[in-house]
Amino acid sequence: MNKTIETLMNHRSIRTFKKESLSEKQIKTIVEAAQMASTSSFIQAYTIIGITDKEKKEQLAKLAGGQDYVAENGHFFLFCADLYRHSLIGEMEEADVISSIESTEKFMVTVIDASLAAQNAVIAAESMGLGICYIGGIRNELEEVNKVIDAPDYVVPLFGLAVGVPEQLSAIKPRMPFTTIYHENSYKHESNVVKKQLEEYDREISSYYEERTNGIRKDKWTEQMAKMLQRKSRMYMKEYIEGKKLNRR
Amino acid sequence: MNKTIETLMNHRSIRTFKKESLSEKQIKTIVEAAQMASTSSFIQAYTIIGITDKEKKEQLAKLAGGQDYVAENGHFFLFCADLYRHSLIGEMEEADVISSIESTEKFMVTVIDASLAAQNAVIAAESMGLGICYIGGIRNELEEVNKVIDAPDYVVPLFGLAVGVPEQLSAIKPRMPFTTIYHENSYKHESNVVKKQLEEYDREISSYYEERTNGIRKDKWTEQMAKMLQRKSRMYMKEYIEGKKLNRR
Missing domain, CATH: 3.40.109.10 (NADH Oxidase)
Incomplete structure (x- = not known):
């Protein structure tokens, strides 16, 4: 590097x-x-x-x-x-x-x-x-x-x-997994697959917060996004x- | 650097x-x-x-x-x-x-x-x-x-x-002068001043092309932009x- x-x-x-x-x-x-x-x-x-x-x-x-x-x-x-x-x-x-x-x-x-x-x-x-x-x-x-x-x-x-x-x-907050953000040749949009990817990422983000706050925070990424996007x-x-x-x- | x-x-x-x-x-x-x-x-x-x-x-x-x-x-x-x-x-x-x-x-x-x-x-x-x-x-x-x-x-x-x-x-093409692109505290929009700045930049771009093409090209930046923006x-x-x-x- x-x-x-x-x-x-x-x-x-x-x-x-x-x-x-x-x-x-x-x-x-x-x-x-x-x-x-x-x-x-x-x-x-x-x-x-x-x-x-x-x-x-x-x-x-x-x-x-x-x-x-x-x-x-x-x-x-x-x-x-x-x-x-x-x-x-x-x-x-x-x-x-x-x-x-x-x-x-x-x-x-x-x-x-x-x-x-x-x-x-x-x-x-x-x-x-x-x-x-x-x-x-x-x-x-x-x-x-x-x-x-x-x-x-x-x-x-x-x-x-x-x-x-x-x-x-x-x-530094962990970004979305490589395979979620990067697709080859076409956009992989099958909604069940994408949702599974997001759930996997949620687990990563959740334990990131949990570790850093001694268990006080454990919000998921999708939760954060939903909260933010609900506010117009x-x-x-x-x-x-x-x-x-x-x-x- | x-x-x-x-x-x-x-x-x-x-x-x-x-x-x-x-x-x-x-x-x-x-x-x-x-x-x-x-x-x-x-x-x-x-x-x-x-x-x-x-x-x-x-x-x-x-x-x-x-x-x-x-x-x-x-x-x-x-x-x-x-x-x-x-x-x-x-x-x-x-x-x-x-x-x-x-x-x-x-x-x-x-x-x-x-x-x-x-x-x-x-x-x-x-x-x-x-x-x-x-x-x-x-x-x-x-x-x-x-x-x-x-x-x-x-x-x-x-x-x-x-x-x-x-x-x-x-x-590498010369970018707009520092004082044209960077303003302090407020946007300097007086149109005559801006036009003069662009004319100055035009001279720089024009001689850049002239030098590199042995005088064949000497287009100005404003000319290039007008041509491009006229096309809808x-x-x-x-x-x-x-x-x-x-x-x-």
Whole structure:
């Protein structure tokens, strides 16, 4: 196992950081590494906002559901899906680009582009000994988050990324079995087989919790997922994204 | 610059591979590295299909627009957004999960999840000296791609990933300037400023092509983007995804 794969396999989310800001150089390295990710047809459809203003960080922490580590970290990045620049290109090149930009296809492209970039940022940060935590919680109230950063149409904040020197290491949770997540040549969807796979995984997750909590917790993965998915959270999203002129047609 | 960041900064898409298949061990390492990426609320909402069947690879190459390297590579992965398993959890746990699963929010979650995993796969592969190329072209005809892999509702193939031993190295294209892609505290959207930034980037891209083609090509980035976005491609996507019971509400 080489150093890079070691870094990948050693990932865990970090939620407590030392009071130590990232240097300008670290920030630049992380952003430049992000930019080197593949991008669909060279479209580069994202923008990264670094939040350094203390008040803004606290606002975002509150909006994300009161997560302290959104305010307290070495640096906080917001990754945004972004086709705003491309809408201006329509004016610059006198081209009708709006139908494309407003399509679900291009919405997918911008979400994928931003995510590939973000994951490169993560790997760069972790390779420097820093820890990270993705903050999906900023999608709780995108209207408000948008006010904080003043993003125009065609721009949607997707997630935050808290980065810093780890204060506490959390544990690595066991992922789904290889044969559940990886299929050969066709999707193995026979529902009884899949359910059996999930039950097997449930036993693994359950004993993982049991061991780590001295028997206090032993929730199954399917239980966790059912609980999470029963909550109808962020159901405003479709309308919000369409209001931002993406995912419309 | 550490080894990992060197790998990230050295990325270029590879489109010609040596006739050398990935070993089982390499495939497993790549998939397991993918799985270690962050996942929203531990949802793990993706499936990876490895295509080894020669006929299927050729079909996919054709569907992707006749790209040879989809058929000829060391291994071909298809990354799929996947909430099918989660729909079964509804049955297993007697929970109403369908509204959630069909929401735009969860569609974003599954696209982000799959993309983070894919980028980890890419970094793992590249750290082993392999080359990669993302294949967005499989989205040309998802209905047909879906037939090849027989994916159920709630599963959407997002992109392919061709991996193999590089035969030819392509060049690294210069990304957007740091100050264009990275903003501090708020989004800098003043359109005249953005247009000037893009014109500056245009000059960089234009001379990049000019130097590399002895003056034959000198297209600007905005020109490339206008040309690409004018084509209304994959406009069936909204309906297709909704037909797969995602991004519906």
